[in-house]
Amino acid sequence: MAFNAFMTLLRTLAFALSAVLPAQISAQSSDFVSPSIVILGDSQIPFGSGPAFLEFFENIKSHCPPTPKQAANLEVLADMKVAVIGVRSTSLHSWTAKMGKAKGAICDVDPKWKVNAGTYGFINTTGNKYKQIGKGDAYQFCKMDMSAFQTMFRPGYYEPKLILLSFLGNSAKRWASSYDQAVKDVETMNAQLPAGVPCVFMTTAPSYSKKITDLRLKAQANVKRAFAETGSQCSFVEGATPETVAANQGNKTYFRLSKSGKVKDPYHPNEKAAKTFFMIAMDDICTAVYEQIEAAMPELAAR
Numbered sequence: 001m002a003f004n005a006f007m008t009l010l011r012t013l014a015f016a017l018s019a020v021l022p023a024q025i026s027a028q029s030s031d032f033v034s035p036s037i038v039i040l041g042d043s044q045i046p047f048g049s050g051p052a053f054l055e056f057f058e059n060i061k062s063h064c065p066p067t068p069k070q071a072a073n074l075e076v077l078a079d080m081k082v083a084v085i086g087v088r089s090t091s092l093h094s095w096t097a098k099m100g101k102a103k104g105a106i107c108d109v110d111p112k113w114k115v116n117a118g119t120y121g122f123i124n125t126t127g128n129k130y131k132q133i134g135k136g137d138a139y140q141f142c143k144m145d146m147s148a149f150q151t152m153f154r155p156g157y158y159e160p161k162l163i164l165l166s167f168l169g170n171s172a173k174r175w176a177s178s179y180d181q182a183v184k185d186v187e188t189m190n191a192q193l194p195a196g197v198p199c200v201f202m203t204t205a206p207s208y209s210k211k212i213t214d215l216r217l218k219a220q221a222n223v224k225r226a227f228a229e230t231g232s233q234c235s236f237v238e239g240a241t242p243e244t245v246a247a248n249q250g251n252k253t254y255f256r257l258s259k260s261g262k263v264k265d266p267y268h269p270n271e272k273a274a275k276t277f278f279m280i281a282m283d284d285i286c287t288a289v290y291e292q293i294e295a296a297m298p299e300l301a302a303r
Contacts, residue, residue: 031137032137032138032157033081033122034081034157034158034159034160035081035082035083035121035122035123035158035160036076036077036079036080036081036082036160036161036162037057037077037080037081037082037083037160037161037162037163037164038083038085038158038160038162038163038164039053039054039057039082039083039084039085039163039164039165039166040085040086040087040095040163040164040165040166041053041084041085041086041087041165041166041167041204042086042087042088042089042090042091042166042167042168042169042170042204043086043087043088043089043090043118043169043267043268044086044166044169044204044205044267044268044269044274045084045085045086045118045120045166046086046088046117046118046129046130047118047265047268047269047270048268048269048270048271048272048273048274049086049166049204049205049269049271049274049277050084050086050118050119050120050129051120051271051274052271052274052275052277052278053084053120053164053166053274054082054084054120054121056278056285057080057082057164058080058082058121060074060077060080060286060289061074063278063282063286064282064285064286064289064290066290069294070290070293070294073290073293073294073297074293076161076293076297076300077161077162077293081121081122082120082121082122083119083120083121083122083123083138084119084120084121085117085118085119085123085139086117086118086119087105087106087116087117087133088105088116088117089105089116089170090105090106090167090170091167091168091169091170091171091174092165092167092171092185092186092189093171093174093185093188094106094148094170095147095148095149095189095192096147096148096149096185096188096189096192097147097148098145098146098147098150099145103142103147103148106133106141106142106148107133107134107141107142107148109132109134110132113130114132115130115131115132116132116133117130117131117132117133117139118130118131119131119138119139123138124138133148140157147192149189149192149193150192153192153193153194159194160194160197161197161198161300162197162198162199162200162289162292162293163193163194163197163198163199163200163234164199164200164201164202165189165199165200165201165202165234166201166202166203166204166239167201167203167204168203168204168216168219168220168223168239168240169204169207169216169267171185171219171223172212172215172216172219173215173219174219175218175219175220175222175223176215176216176218176219176222178222179222179225179226182219182222182223182225182226183226183229183230185223185226186223186226186227186230186232187230189232189234190230190231190232190233193233193234195233196233196296196299196300197233197296197300198289198292198293198295198296198300199232199233199234199235199292200234200235200236200237200285200288200289200292201227201232201234201235201236201237202236202237202238202239202281202285202288203216203220203223203237203238203239203240204239205239205240205244205248205269205273205274205277206239206240206244206245206247206248206249206269207248207249207266207267207269208248208249208250208251208252208254208255208263208266208267208269209249209266210249210250212266212267213240213245213248213249216240217240217245220238220239220240224236224238234292235288235291235292236288237281237284237285237288238284239277239281241280241281243280244277244280244281247273247276247277247280248269248273248277251273253272254269254270254272254273254276255268255269255270255273256268256270
């Protein structure tokens with residue numbers, strides 16, 4: 001009986017190892033290399049701003065001419081491995097949620113299209129911008145009882161030297177109606193971002209509609225205050241300013257039109273609009289990036 005029990009134990013262990021080892025080997029043999037610059041946002045990225053984000057940060061020295069000191073600091077980003085990821089119907093709290101509908105916005109497979117994100121740059125070599133988060137070495141952000149941020153920024157996976165977050169629309173009502181909720185979302189983000197890494201949070205570009213933009217301006221004011229009062233490590237850049245609102249609001253050429261010529265999507269500025277947006281917001285973005293890198297230089301240099 002003792003011999004039979006021993007053999008049963010061996011078979012059980014062998015079965016368990018057969019299930020575990022392939023996963024370990026797969027993880028260890030992954031060719032994934034972390035980007036040095038990570039840009040995360042919502043559906044504005046695949047609808048128009050993704051290429052503009054990529055071009056801006058791949059050519060940051062020409063867009064943000066550095067002083068000698070800033071040029072020296074930029075050497076920490078010398079390889080310029082830029083990753084841009086935009087997941088539709090997401091906001092900041094989608095990336096910090098450990099369960100429920102908010103996390104599902106990132107991790108659930110889209111039932112119709114089977115993809116939920118647009119990706120650009122170093123992590124996308126296929127030529128197809130559309131991806132499903134959770135599928136592929138570069139998109140393993142979904143683990144049980146962990147948020148996408150906690151999974152993404154775990155040791156040995158995404159280890160960026162600069163993070164830019166671009167959100168607003170899907171939290172507009174949430175933040176506009178409750179400053180306390182904005183504070184809660186920012187505090188949770190603060191706790192989950194990798195410490196000491198330069199970070200910029202920029203609200204998304206204004207919409208075509210004045211009604212939509214007015215709500216977002218109220219939300220932007222609340223979340224900007226939350227960033228300041230929580231002592232966030234991230235610099236805050238307003239995406240909705242008098243200049244960017246004037247450029248987008250009521251401008252049909254910056255939004256998708258129906259065959260009749262009416263704006264059919266007032267929420268997502270197109271690629272032409274994104275280029276203008278970056279031209280207008282350039283000074284603020286450059287200032288935030290350089291301030292963040294300079295403040296983090298001692299830790300970045302040691303990595």
